[in-house]
Amino acid sequence: MFTALTNPEIARYSRHLLLPEIGVAGQLRLKNARVLIVGTGGLGAPLALYLAAAGVGTLGLVDFDFVEESNLQRQIIHSVRDVGRPKVASASDRIKAINPHIKVITHDTTLTGKNALEILRDYEVVADGTDNFQTRYLVNDACAMLGIPNVYGSIFQFEGQSSVFYAKEGPCYRCLFPEPPPPGLVPSCAEGGVLGVLPGIIGTIQATEVIKLIVGGKTPHAALPVGETEPDGGKPLIGRLLLFDAWRMQFRELKLTKDPRCPLCGENRTITGLIDYEQFCGLKKPETEKPVAKITATELKARLDRGDPLQIIDTREPHERAIVKFPTAKIIPLGQMTRRMNELDPAIDAVFICKIGQRSIFAIRALERAHYAGKMFNLQDGINAWAREVDKSLPTY
Ligand SMILES: [Zn+2]
Numbered sequence: 001m002f003t004a005l006t007n008p009e010i011a012r013y014s015r016h017l018l019l020p021e022i023g024v025a026g027q028l029r030l031k032n033a034r035v036l037i038v039g040t041g042g043l044g045a046p047l048a049l050y051l052a053a054a055g056v057g058t059l060g061l062v063d064f065d066f067v068e069e070s071n072l073q074r075q076i077i078h079s080v081r082d083v084g085r086p087k088v089a090s091a092s093d094r095i096k097a098i099n100p101h102i103k104v105i106t107h108d109t110t111l112t113g114k115n116a117l118e119i120l121r122d123y124e125v126v127a128d129g130t131d132n133f134q135t136r137y138l139v140n141d142a143c144a145m146l147g148i149p150n151v152y153g154s155i156f157q158f159e160g161q162s163s164v165f166y167a168k169e170g171p172c173y174r175c176l177f178p179e180p181p182p183p184g185l186v187p188s189c190a191e192g193g194v195l196g197v198l199p200g201i202i203g204t205i206q207a208t209e210v211i212k213l214i215v216g217g218k219t220p221h222a223a224l225p226v227g228e229t230e231p232d233g234g235k236p237l238i239g240r241l242l243l244f245d246a247w248r249m250q251f252r253e254l255k256l257t258k259d260p261r262c263p264l265c266g267e268n269r270t271i272t273g274l275i276d277y278e279q280f281c282g283l284k285k286p287e288t289e290k291p292v293a294k295i296t297a298t299e300l301k302a303r304l305d306r307g308d309p310l311q312i313i314d315t316r317e318p319h320e321r322a323i324v325k326f327p328t329a330k331i332i333p334l335g336q337m338t339r340r341m342n343e344l345d346p347a348i349d350a351v352f353i354c355k356i357g358q359r360s361i362f363a364i365r366a367l368e369r370a371h372y373a374g375k376m377f378n379l380q381d382g383i384n385a386w387a388r389e390v391d392k393s394l395p396t397y
Pocket of ligand 1: 172
C-alpha cells in the first residue's frame with residue numbers, strides 16, 4: 001500500500017489536490033485503487049483515458065476484440081495505426097503514454113461464467129463498458145457475489161444511460177431488468193448505429209462515478225490513509241438511473257429501488273454461482289430448431305453467374321441502401337416482410353440479405369412462421385461479406 005505521493009505525482013495531480021473533496025487523501029486512495037474496465041470500445045475508451053489521467057494506480061482491461069476501421073468514429077483510445085491490433089494492447093500503449101506512473105493489466109480474453117470471478121476478484125470497482133446483455137448480466141452477478149460496485153453504462157443511437165449497481169447499498173441490474181430481452185429484439189450499435197460522441201459522454205460519467213466511489217472510500221478494500229480531511233465521495237449514482245438523450249440534449253433521472261424478490265441480491269437468493277450467460281440470454285439455439293439454410297457470398301456469385309433463377313431480398317432499412325446497394329435485390333425491410341410475402345414467388349429460391357447476416361435470419365424465421373412455402377437462404381455475414389469476397393469495389397460498413 002502506498003502511503004505517500006511522490007513529488008512528480010504531486011505536480012501531476014495538483015488540480016485534484018487543490019480540491020478539498022479529493023486532496024492528498026483522495027489522491028492516495030486513487031493511487032492504491034484497482035479498477036477493472038470491461039470492454040475497451042466506445043465506453044471503455046473514455047473510461048480508460050480519464051481514469052489513467054486521474055491516477056488510478058492499477059487499471060485492468062478486458063477485451064478479446066481487435067481494432068477495426070469502423071471503431072475509430074468513437075473509440076478514441078485507438079488510432080489508425082492500431083487497426084488490426086488487439087484492443088487491450090492498443091489501449092494499454094495509449095494509457096502508458098498518458099500516465100507512466102500507473103500499472104496496466106491486460107486480460108486478452110472473453111469474460112465468461114468460467115473466468116469472471118477469477119479475474120474480477122483482484123479489483124475493487126468494475127466499470128462495465130460492454131455492448132451485450134450476456135456480459136452485462138455476467139458482470140452484474142459477479143460483482144454482487146464479490147461485493148464490489150459495478151459502474152454501468154449503455155448506449156444506443158442517440159440515447160445512453162448510467163447507474164452504479166452496488167448490491168450492498170442499493171439495487172443491482174437484475175432488480176431493474178430481471179430478464180434479458182428476447183435475442184434480436186434490441187438491435188446492437190453495429191446494426192442500429194450510434195452517435196460517436198455518445199459513448200464519450202456516458203463513459204465519462206462512468207469514470208466520474210468510479211473516481212467518486214474510490215475517493216469516498218466506498219470500495220470494499222479501499223486503502224484509507226489518514227489525511228487532514230476525510231473525503232466523502234459526494235453523491236453516487238447508487239439507486240438512480242441517469243438517462244441521457246443527445247438528440248434532445250436532455251438528462252433525466254429515475255429512482256431505482258432494490259427488488260426484495262431479486263434472485264441475486266434479494267431476500268431469498270436463488271442465484272449463488274455464475275451461470276451460462278449465453279444460454280440465459282437465449283443465444284444458444286434449442287436443438288429442436290432447424291437451422292436456417294445459408295449461402296456464402298462466393299456461392300451466391302456462382303449461382304448468379306450460372307443464371308440460376310433467384311430472388312434476392314434486401315431486408316435493410318432505406319437509409320442503409322444509400323451506403324451500399326445490392327444491384328438486383330428486391331427491397332422489403334424486415335418489419336414489412338410477412339405483410340408483403342405475396343410479392344415473393346415460392347417456386348424460386350429466395351436469398352435474404354442484410355448488413356451482417358443477422359436481420360436476414362429474422363426475416364426467414366418470420367416467413368417460416370407465416371408458412372411461406374418457398375426455399376429460403378440467408379446470405380452469410382451479409383452484404384459486408386459480398387463486398388469482401390465478391391465485389392471489392394463496394395464499401396463495408
Ligand atoms: Zn438485485
